[in-house]
Amino acid sequence: MQTDKVIRILPLGGLGEIGKNMLLVEYDNDGLIIDSGIMFPENDMLGIDYIIPDYSYIVDRQDELTIHGILITHGHEDHIGAIGHVLSAIPAPVYATALTAGLMEIKMRQAGHADHPLHVFKAGDVLDVGPFSVETFHVCHSIPDAVGFGINTPLGLLVHSGDFKFDHTPVDGWSPDFAKLAEFSQRGVLALMADSTNADHAGWTPSEMIINEAFDSVFQQAEGRIIVATFASLISRIQQVATAALRFNRKMAIAGHSMIEYIKVATRLGYIDLPKDLVISIDQAKKLPPEQVVIMATGTQGEPTAVLGRLAWGRHRQLQIEPGDTVIMSAHPIPGNEELVHRTINKLIQRGAHVIYDPIASVHVSGHASQEELKLLHHLLRPRFFIPVHGELRHLTQHSLLAQTMGMSPENIAVVENGTEILVTSDSLIVGERVPGGYVFVDGTGVGDVGPIVMHDREILARDGFVIAQVLIDETTGDLIETPTILSRGFVFLREASGLIETAQCLIEETIAASQGKDLKTAVENALTRLFYNETKRRPMIFALVSEV
């Protein structure tokens, strides 16, 4: 096997979903990147703002490997959020559909890449990305203008589904491009990379249209204001609320900076149609009778600083929940956010709101294909090789099993994690090496400086806090100059622990008297560790600052 006659596929990203934030496709030292997104931190990644893929492997190889383009499937944060970081290291031209580009421009400007080449294409266009001819095709997802890619390589056609569902009745009327998929199949598909997010869900993901019924029923019954919370990027849902508002003679106000921004971009580019006299300001909404108002809001994940969080905790500047309000949670909790979301719902109820959420009513549907849709994708394309992507390892595994039930042989499927290369030739699929690196934490302006050591310290501090003892010793006599100062946070409630602190001070004095000047620091730290553990069964970080003066 000549290694230059091999397509290398390398998924990169966080430790959760595979190939979702970034994917490298490479042939004969020519490469293209699909997506440049961020991952949100898990609950135990303390203090981390977000996570970006570790693309140092690509950067390190820039002498030999040319990246001809960064192709974006759609405008969600986990696909575009890292573009500012990526362009600083890999200044390749960016290709995106109009809405996606509109959302990316803001990010690129903020990161100082306002003048960077950003090519806008329409689904169906063919892009020349270096030596690769890339055929784009429309898919349905929970944001408009999402696409997948057919990448022509000298060895054959690679198809990447992007995040998708097969919605036969999408809100914007723009169905998936089945014809293109069938045409790919006629030409022969070498390898398929496909969304696995819902590979463990039986059946067919319901169409966005079913939301209309649920909205109708809620709008019919609601006697007061209606507040609909959804993702700022879920443009079609906002359109559905607008349509319901028109039908039921309500005016619509928008709350939440990001949602206002998304609507602005989507309106300018024609992805949403909100009649002029439908939309009013929050202040205007407050003057109308409650039964004539619907408010669109952010905050479905229980974020305390988003609109719904502020409403739940009574901290919104302009609005407050009134008894009789109906709140529709038109989103599912992203795994890991369940607790916060449930707490938000309970708080809203506490303030008198009637809260509608799935499973109480079908006010949200997933944007990802379920098993029957995945089977249809496989049958439409009939790929020789299959690489499940976009999902955790458990989802990829299910997607692989699903392909096997349709007759694909296991050796034609490669399930890998981020950072493991897959080598595709015209007649083989091989799992390659793990490349160095993993993912990178971003905390404030620090990119990558928070690693396992800082994280481990934060865990200890979060659990039991710290104690610092300042010990000043007379350098001539070796005696304590003053009673040791004890500083502590996150360990015990100091106002009620004065006895324990005094005991610790006495113990330090005894320890110093007994240690005859030998390694005072360690002696004091050990003595305090024992004391605090015995008294509290807690293990704070303990430091002695011993100075001889």
Added chain:
Amino acid sequence: MQTDKVIRILPLGGLGEIGKNMLLVEYDNDGLIIDSGIMFPENDMLGIDYIIPDYSYIVDRQDELTIHGILITHGHEDHIGAIGHVLSAIPAPVYATALTAGLMEIKMRQAGHADHPLHVFKAGDVLDVGPFSVETFHVCHSIPDAVGFGINTPLGLLVHSGDFKFDHTPVDGWSPDFAKLAEFSQRGVLALMADSTNADHAGWTPSEMIINEAFDSVFQQAEGRIIVATFASLISRIQQVATAALRFNRKMAIAGHSMIEYIKVATRLGYIDLPKDLVISIDQAKKLPPEQVVIMATGTQGEPTAVLGRLAWGRHRQLQIEPGDTVIMSAHPIPGNEELVHRTINKLIQRGAHVIYDPIASVHVSGHASQEELKLLHHLLRPRFFIPVHGELRHLTQHSLLAQTMGMSPENIAVVENGTEILVTSDSLIVGERVPGGYVFVDGTGVGDVGPIVMHDREILARDGFVIAQVLIDETTGDLIETPTILSRGFVFLREASGLIETAQCLIEETIAASQGKDLKTAVENALTRLFYNETKRRPMIFALVSEV
């Protein structure tokens, strides 16, 4: 209204589920307590081991209020886990069924209450608890020997469902006591308190029996070892695995201290029947061919120290996952544990296991009644008043709406949160006052000493760590004696931040030189806060220890 002719009902417990951990029923200064459980901390309750109800209101009123008994519905931790704490403050006799009592004895012994009166009753028995005659009745739940209570008061009969489901084909063959419920109804039920956990689930919770089918199918297909993880207390599930093991000629080994303990108690008291030659040790299991082995294990919630967590991370002393193993996750993640559970599944797959979990197969069912069962309960009992309990506010609200769809008028339903009293007379239901107190954090041996201040400090430390600057000043000259010492953890990776630390040291020197001896501590802390925020956009805790020597 004479206040002594009022039944007071007071749910106590954590901030999540209402009346689950503890509930007080009181009439004319005579009281009884139902359950004494703990709540598990949420993800942002840093360092907390568990949470107990704040029963200080009961303790404070012990001169006027006599607690005649503590009645336990079943042996889950959220119903018995706080008994050691409770008995130290409220030494009333305890009433429990045999299995529940067996599990409580261990806790009571550990807490120094080995000799405390613990009355064992059989479901169906009538208990004389002070002036209250309490009729006990069997219910089905995810632990054997669960009961509900019919409490006879001078004003009428109160019925408490406990945690329950209506399983017509329970594994132990012991169906719910429908006859008793019907009889209650004939005599007239003044008020019903009923489990609301699944009040937002349509339909009827499937019987435990459907697990057998899923087990059969997995046991039939598995070619290697089978590892079944479930709750240690889910005795019926362990029985089902034993039965499947017998059917498919596998031996069964048990891994996990708590599960071994539960099986011991359940075996001694006759709640489980494991044939002698079925159960083998882990060491024996390792010598058998894999296809002859099933291992029962703890750790379904992703707990890193339980068996499944150790297996997933390769840290179990005796066992390790081998390619070809099949792992059955026979439990659902408790809300808040989703991330850890999914991570555990991914890690097990990484090690080569085939992992079966809901929704891939029906290997777990809930132990709580869904809407159709709740409707049946309401129709069987036809209570005058209804108090939904056991669930979050959102579940209680749904349960209330469900009762209203069955014709109950809203003023006959009281939805309250923990700490709010409900007053019931023979013809009225009134939401009373909020009593002082809430819930109590237990951290190590500290009960209640970790409050909002310590918790807030832990949050800051978890997010950005701390920095301490030790500044020694010559008391005569006012000059620095030595370069300030900077100690930091959880803020930046010190090995790569030496530049920042040196900048900070220079800044301290400049600040001291400029401040002319006035409030050096504040000046240094403010200067460092600004520096670190500008350089990193992080806000660690900052302290200056300034000593003049």
